[in-house]
Amino acid sequence: MDEAIRVLIVSPQATLREQIQASLHEVLDERARFIGAESVARALNLGRANRPHLVACDLADVMEDKLSMRRLAQLPKAVTVGIYQPQTLRANQTESECILQAIRAGFQDVLRFPLSRQEVSEVLDRVLLSGRLPEARASKGQIFGIFGCKGGVGRTTVAVNLATLLAAGLDDEVCLVDTTRQYGNARNYLGFDPKSGLLEAVQAEDRLDSELIRSLMVRDERSGLWFLDAPLRIDAPLDQHGLARVLLTLQDMYSVVICDGEIGVDAYTLTLLDLCNRVCLLLEAVVPTIRATRHLLGVLQDLEYAAEKFLVVLNRYNDFEGNVDFEEVGQALGHAVEALCPYERRCLIAINEGVPLVLSEPKTRFSVALRELAQVLIGDAEIQPIKKRSGLLSRLFGG
Numbered sequence: 001m002d003e004a005i006r007v008l009i010v011s012p013q014a015t016l017r018e019q020i021q022a023s024l025h026e027v028l029d030e031r032a033r034f035i036g037a038e039s040v041a042r043a044l045n046l047g048r049a050n051r052p053h054l055v056a057c058d059l060a061d062v063m064e065d066k067l068s069m070r071r072l073a074q075l076p077k078a079v080t081v082g083i084y085q086p087q088t089l090r091a092n093q094t095e096s097e098c099i100l101q102a103i104r105a106g107f108q109d110v111l112r113f114p115l116s117r118q119e120v121s122e123v124l125d126r127v128l129l130s131g132r133l134p135e136a137r138a139s140k141g142q143i144f145g146i147f148g149c150k151g152g153v154g155r156t157t158v159a160v161n162l163a164t165l166l167a168a169g170l171d172d173e174v175c176l177v178d179t180t181r182q183y184g185n186a187r188n189y190l191g192f193d194p195k196s197g198l199l200e201a202v203q204a205e206d207r208l209d210s211e212l213i214r215s216l217m218v219r220d221e222r223s224g225l226w227f228l229d230a231p232l233r234i235d236a237p238l239d240q241h242g243l244a245r246v247l248l249t250l251q252d253m254y255s256v257v258i259c260d261g262e263i264g265v266d267a268y269t270l271t272l273l274d275l276c277n278r279v280c281l282l283l284e285a286v287v288p289t290i291r292a293t294r295h296l297l298g299v300l301q302d303l304e305y306a307a308e309k310f311l312v313v314l315n316r317y318n319d320f321e322g323n324v325d326f327e328e329v330g331q332a333l334g335h336a337v338e339a340l341c342p343y344e345r346r347c348l349i350a351i352n353e354g355v356p357l358v359l360s361e362p363k364t365r366f367s368v369a370l371r372e373l374a375q376v377l378i379g380d381a382e383i384q385p386i387k388k389r390s391g392l393l394s395r396l397f398g399g
């Protein structure tokens with residue numbers, strides 16, 4: 001294991017990054033390994049790949065952008081410290097306002113530039129004492145989110161079937177999290193009635209570990225899938241901090257974590273996007289949904305997400321005459337459609353029975369399309385075929 005202390009320095013100014021690095025190096029000497037990022041978007045990407053222990057961010061660049069500050073402060077398992085230069089504060093902004101704003105966004109500490117050796121030492125002592133070093137190793141699993149910009153495009157259908165197919169077909173452990181804050185219904189698609197889930201995991205706060213989270217999940221004996229249910233209460237106090245804590249814990253336990261996501265862009269959904277390795281963006285070939293998806297892709301681009309992160313999936317696809325062709329959809333979006341899931345009326349029956357279609361009808365075009373999508377997501381690992389189970393057998397095995 002790499003025992004170096006990994007420090008991510010975020011500032012658009014190369015000279016400032018160098019000066020911050022020099023000050024930190026004075027205290028940390030040879031133990032430190034420095035990574036520079038010129039923007040928050042770059043920092044988030046580098047942050048996931050390198051798992052820094054400490055993030056030092058020039059506040060001048062992000063002060064007006066609360067969302068970026070929050071996203072940075074939530075970088076997995078890192079201590080985030082803001083750095084400000086008094087001369088770059090806005091005319092009417094005091095130093096204490098700047099500090100307060102950073103702390104409110106979730107930064108653990110704020111330092112004034114030029115950095116004093118003593119203050120840097122104190123912060124670093126806290127980082128080292130906080131016991132974060134052993135945790136900041138690379139995680140085991142990959143997180144895949146299922147998103148869409150309109151309700152009803154098939155997120156839950158795809159999430160449940162994809163997760164089931166991977167759980168049954170891979171040697172590794174797979175879990176599904178229903179991250180929906182209101183009216184999550186993956187439970188119905190699986191035919192389960194769990195008594196606990198994401199809300200209880202979030203409420204466990206610092207007590208959350210693999211054993212506790214398993215006790216809050218249910219295992220689907222038909223496929224081996226582990227499932228963490230959405231809250232039953234629609235007013236459940238779920239926020240992005242709790243979501244990040246839970247997903248990072250799961251990422252250390254499972255090779256694949258599939259998240260049934262929400263529509264809309266806010267701190268909660270953006271945190272999920274940040275944590276995902278790849279995101280399936282679902283849509284249907286109808287003009288309003290295509291337009292809305294094009295708009296969403298533009299928003300995500302403005303937020304500096306890499307286009308490759310998103311895999312556009314055309315669901316409920318039917319090539320009857322007059323329907324918008326998938327190539328036209330790609331042109332309208334300015335982003336190629338990478339997967340097609342055909343219209344399959346048995347999707348509805350599957351929901352009513354609580355048996356994912358990939359289990360009951362593994363040979364339908366829908367199930368085959370989902371297998372192809374799964375393969376795109378996980379790369380080379382072989383997904384074993386699922387043997388069809390009759391309703392009775394799946395009842396006998398099922399929960």
Ligand SMILES: Nc1ncnc2c1ncn2[C@@H]1O[C@H](COP(=O)(O)OP(=O)(O)OP(=O)(O)O)[C@@H](O)[C@H]1O
Pocket residue numbers: 148150151152153154155156157158315316317341342343344345347348351366
């Ligand atoms: N490929 C498909 N073929 C036919 N029907 C489908 C397909 N995918 C989804 N459906 C149907 O569309 C409806 C909505 O699907 P689903 O609940 O998965 O969408 P969602 O995006 O999760 O919706 P919500 O916004 O309610 O969370 C369901 O009745 C489902 O059976």
Ligand SMILES: [Mg+2]
Pocket residue numbers: 155156157185260
């Ligand atoms: Mg849904």
